[in-house]
């Protein structure tokens with residue numbers, strides 16, 4: 001059976017024109033199949049965040065093609081792209097962007113309510129499920145500002161999972177955490193990959209994190225210089 005292609009980048013290039021014309025991405029091509037756990041690494045400034053911004057449909061100014069779930073993301077209105085993001089992509093950033101005036105549960109529910117697919121009760125039930133799965137069900141009714149940094153990142157992961165996304169995209173999800181919490185968050189990603197076959201694309205500086213994913217894409221000066229199954233690294 002052919003594995004489903006969740007995301008395809010075809011000849012993606014991007015340049016910034018201010019103040020000088022600089023090519024930041026150059027002919028980036030790869031596919032991500034369902035169930036892959038992919039890390040993207042490379043030196044600071046090599047274009048990782050710029051690429052992730054394009055792949056997540058937030059930046060629409062580039063050359064080449066982005067396909068998500070078999071659909072070409074070109075000439076689409078912002079509201080259509082927002083719908084694709086909300087339905088198919090779960091985001092985990094370096095900073096969690098939780099709303100501090102809301103409870104943990106309400107934060108996790110937000111993208112679920114925005115999707116407008118499930119009743120409020122169902123969204124709440126799903127949010128509780130995700131929190132419990134990540135071992136933080138007991139925090140549900142706490143104010144999101146009154147939990148630790150590591151807990152905040154786990155809440156952000158629960159929030160990213162609320163709509164059962166096709167792919168989770170992370171930009172330095174352990175970048176702001178100490179070693180212990182980084183490892184905990186990594187273990188969660190690993191469990192999502194192994195137990196739930198969750199497709200993930202994670203940009204990271206952390207090579208020990210990257211070594212434990214299933215595939216590593218290495219970038220240099222806006223190009224992919226290596227794209228290997230991680231077992232090849234050891």
Ligand SMILES: Nc1ncnc2c1ncn2[C@@H]1O[C@H](COP(=O)(O)OP(=O)(O)OP(=O)(O)O)[C@@H](O)[C@H]1O
Nearest residue numbers: 016017018024042043044045046047048049050051
């Ligand atoms: N809006 C912009 N205008 C001009 N140049 C930009 C802009 N955004 C990024 N760049 C340049 O594009 C290049 C790639 O930046 P990008 O943030 O994608 O790198 P990165 O690999 O994610 O770096 P880091 O690991 O430090 O986050 C850098 O040289 C950066 O200075």
